Amino acid sequence: MSLIVVGSVAFDTIETPYGKVENVLGGSAIYFSYGASFFSPISLVGIVGQDFSLDEELELLKARNIDIKGLKIENGKTFRWSGRYVGDMCQAETLSVSLGVFGKFQPLIPPYYRNCSYVFLANGSPKLQKKILDQIKHPKLVFCDTMNYWINNEKKALLTLIEQIDGLIVNNDEVRLLTGMYHTVTAAREILKWGPKMLIIKKGEHGALLITKDDFFAIPGYPIEVVRDPTGAGDSFAGGMMGFLAKTNNLSIKNLKKSLLYGSVIASFTIEDFGLEKLKQTNYKQVEARYQRLLSMITL
Amino acid sequence: MSLIVVGSVAFDTIETPYGKVENVLGGSAIYFSYGASFFSPISLVGIVGQDFSLDEELELLKARNIDIKGLKIENGKTFRWSGRYVGDMCQAETLSVSLGVFGKFQPLIPPYYRNCSYVFLANGSPKLQKKILDQIKHPKLVFCDTMNYWINNEKKALLTLIEQIDGLIVNNDEVRLLTGMYHTVTAAREILKWGPKMLIIKKGEHGALLITKDDFFAIPGYPIEVVRDPTGAGDSFAGGMMGFLAKTNNLSIKNLKKSLLYGSVIASFTIEDFGLEKLKQTNYKQVEARYQRLLSMITL
Numbered sequence: 001m002s003l004i005v006v007g008s009v010a011f012d013t014i015e016t017p018y019g020k021v022e023n024v025l026g027g028s029a030i031y032f033s034y035g036a037s038f039f040s041p042i043s044l045v046g047i048v049g050q051d052f053s054l055d056e057e058l059e060l061l062k063a064r065n066i067d068i069k070g071l072k073i074e075n076g077k078t079f080r081w082s083g084r085y086v087g088d089m090c091q092a093e094t095l096s097v098s099l100g101v102f103g104k105f106q107p108l109i110p111p112y113y114r115n116c117s118y119v120f121l122a123n124g125s126p127k128l129q130k131k132i133l134d135q136i137k138h139p140k141l142v143f144c145d146t147m148n149y150w151i152n153n154e155k156k157a158l159l160t161l162i163e164q165i166d167g168l169i170v171n172n173d174e175v176r177l178l179t180g181m182y183h184t185v186t187a188a189r190e191i192l193k194w195g196p197k198m199l200i201i202k203k204g205e206h207g208a209l210l211i212t213k214d215d216f217f218a219i220p221g222y223p224i225e226v227v228r229d230p231t232g233a234g235d236s237f238a239g240g241m242m243g244f245l246a247k248t249n250n251l252s253i254k255n256l257k258k259s260l261l262y263g264s265v266i267a268s269f270t271i272e273d274f275g276l277e278k279l280k281q282t283n284y285k286q287v288e289a290r291y292q293r294l295l296s297m298i299t300l
Numbered sequence: 301m302s303l304i305v306v307g308s309v310a311f312d313t314i315e316t317p318y319g320k321v322e323n324v325l326g327g328s329a330i331y332f333s334y335g336a337s338f339f340s341p342i343s344l345v346g347i348v349g350q351d352f353s354l355d356e357e358l359e360l361l362k363a364r365n366i367d368i369k370g371l372k373i374e375n376g377k378t379f380r381w382s383g384r385y386v387g388d389m390c391q392a393e394t395l396s397v398s399l400g401v402f403g404k405f406q407p408l409i410p411p412y413y414r415n416c417s418y419v420f421l422a423n424g425s426p427k428l429q430k431k432i433l434d435q436i437k438h439p440k441l442v443f444c445d446t447m448n449y450w451i452n453n454e455k456k457a458l459l460t461l462i463e464q465i466d467g468l469i470v471n472n473d474e475v476r477l478l479t480g481m482y483h484t485v486t487a488a489r490e491i492l493k494w495g496p497k498m499l500i501i502k503k504g505e506h507g508a509l510l511i512t513k514d515d516f517f518a519i520p521g522y523p524i525e526v527v528r529d530p531t532g533a534g535d536s537f538a539g540g541m542m543g544f545l546a547k548t549n550n551l552s553i554k555n556l557k558k559s560l561l562y563g564s565v566i567a568s569f570t571i572e573d574f575g576l577e578k579l580k581q582t583n584y585k586q587v588e589a590r591y592q593r594l595l596s597m598i599t600l
Contacts (some may be wrong), residue, residue, distance in 0.1 A: 049464060183526065217598070223485040224483075
């Protein structure tokens with residue numbers, strides 16, 4: 001089934017204890033698309049500036065079956081982010097942000113995407129996320145990401161959006177900030193009352209949780225020996241999940257659980273090298289092997 | 301099969317954001333025994349002072365089928381510990397320790413325990429742990445706990461002990477400290493080279509891992525709405541594991557995985573109230589119900 005992501009396309013400069021890369025292709029929509037592309041065609045809606053190299057970057061995306069008809073090229077500069085991870089690399093320290101053309105992003109969903117079934121609203125202003133969602137006619141599954149900034153500054157708009165979506169993908173801190181409740185499950189139950197059918201909680205090396213009204217499913221993180229760069233873990237996780245769901249077009253609880261495993265597998269590749277490097281070198285057979293291994297880790 | 305624990309018996313004074321209790325029965329051997337007693341008879345070897353109330357505490361243990369013939373009562377005072385948990389309650393801040401008679405504990409295993417099959421060496425000096433182990437004739441399964449203090453101060457003795465045991469039960473920080481390696485799985489593989497057949501890694505709310513040469517098994521923590529007091533979580537977890545293994549006397553990888561789930565279930569009850577309060581009010585049917593629920597949380 002058709003899958004669409006709306007989010008940022010960026011050039012990232014990333015420093016970790018394992019090295020540094022400058023101006024590599026990144027952004028939420030890119031990581032999501034790349035993760036999803038292992039399973040399904042995917043349409044990307046975003047914006048870049050004229051510094052975006054048509055030859056290199058666009059060819060890279062096309063080669064992955066990522067449809068970029070919705071990627072607008074505008075006068076100005078592409079979104080640039082520079083960050084550093086230290087210590088246990090759990091959180092990035094932002095060194096600089098230059099929004100460029102992304103600062104005036106008002107996504108108009110092209111007509112040929114408005115019948116899309118699977119929709120991912122990457123992290124962004126909830127007002128903008130809602131505007132995007134309102135353009136999609138009859139989505140079958142809408143997942144949404146957010147972050148502490150929006151919870152603190154646009155909570156009302158975020159709650160309005162949350163009423164309309166099927167699944168919220170967040171981390172433990174965000175769940176607590178959103179509800180004011182410390183305990184994950186209590187907080188998740190509260191959020192489920194607001195509208196979504198499910199909550200996906202990302203816990204980094206500790207894996208992820210899928211919580212619905214009736215189900216609670218937990219998976220460990222796929223054990224990676226060396227995490228070189230955590231950038232894009234969350235978005236490629238979401239991409240893996242939704243790519244698998246769009247491919248199988250099956251929203252049974254069992255299939256949702258499977259999608260969590262596939263998302264975790266994709267994220268495990270992402271963090272093994274800088275930017276998209278590892279994902280570029282990964283094939284579906286390797287994804288499947290890691291999926292089977294992760295499944296065995298939770299099987300009695 | 302016969303199960304024995306050697307460790308501390310203490311009076312604890314515990315403060316958490318949920319309240320305070322004074323001089324309640326605690327100590328590693330007590331929590332372990334209590335956890336194990338849901339599954340199997342258990343023999344406790346330890347030492348207390350004359351301030352240990354024979355009527356109350358001993359009756360409580362006997363009622364749980366905990367054999368205390370090996371609990372020595374000596375002139376002096378029982379081990380007392382006072383600690384406080386704040387914030388996310390991940391770590392206790394020790395306010396005071398008074399070793400009392402435990403300071404001169406030189407456990408002589410009574411002859412009738414020396415054929416014991418299942419042995420738990422609770423946290424303590426590795427030299428003492430080895431002395432204890434050397435008195436057991438042909439143990440079938442030996443699990444051992446330790447802590448940062450022994451890793452820092454008696455590492456050589458600890459490594460000698462580790463060669464002789466079947467399973468080490470530790471947390472992530474201890475694994476890292478012991479090996480100087482950051483990544484859990486790499487570190488675990490290193491420790492497995494030193495002798496043990498398995499490593500059990502306790503991760504608190506994030507569950508636990510069982511790592512052997514050929515297997516990697518991960519479970520989430522049983523989701524508890526309110527954690528009132530984490531004291532005893534690790535020891536009662538170990539007690540649940542070994543109690544189940546002693547009862548079933550089956551060391552297949554599948555049964556070891558099951559034991560991890562049972563251990564986690566026991567710990568989940570422990571932390572719901574202060575000291576042993578919740579465990580005292582818990583019956584086997586409730587343990588089994590929570591086991592089934594935890595199992596469902598990792599089942600596709």
